[in-house]
Amino acid sequence: MNKRPLSITIISWLFIAVGAFALGYHLLPQHIGELKGQLLLWVCLVRVLAIISGVFMLRGFNWARWLLVVWLAYHVILSGLHSASQVVVHGLLFVVILYFLFRAPARAYFRIAAPDFAKPHERQH
Numbered sequence: 001m002n003k004r005p006l007s008i009t010i011i012s013w014l015f016i017a018v019g020a021f022a023l024g025y026h027l028l029p030q031h032i033g034e035l036k037g038q039l040l041l042w043v044c045l046v047r048v049l050a051i052i053s054g055v056f057m058l059r060g061f062n063w064a065r066w067l068l069v070v071w072l073a074y075h076v077i078l079s080g081l082h083s084a085s086q087v088v089v090h091g092l093l094f095v096v097i098l099y100f101l102f103r104a105p106a107r108a109y110f111r112i113a114a115p116d117f118a119k120p121h122e123r124q125h
């Protein structure tokens with residue numbers, strides 16, 4: 001099994017933590033009233049996707065790496081509704097994380113690390 005790059009471990013745990021803390025924050029009784037109905041559901045779903053991405057990246061699933069890319073791109077676009085400084089911060093974060101997610105060691109890890117059931121096209125019959 002290919003060793004997981006430290007950068008992938010750090011990014012994975014970072015997004016697990018960010019997703020968990022943000023989900024917890026939005027589910028606190030004093031904050032639930034801030035978001036109504038479907039908006040609260042959507043915000044919580046986005047937080048859960050960050051957690052899922054982090055957990056499955058730790059396990060070497062390539063789709064989780066792509067989920068994180070989509071998650072980050074969504075946040076760059078969403079930050080455009082707030083301020084230019086948020087776009088810059090999210091954009092820089094996006095570029096830095098993309099760099100680490102697609103470096104040669106990360107590509108090798110995601111190509112090799114995933115369990116056989118995640119790669120049906122490579123299974124021997």
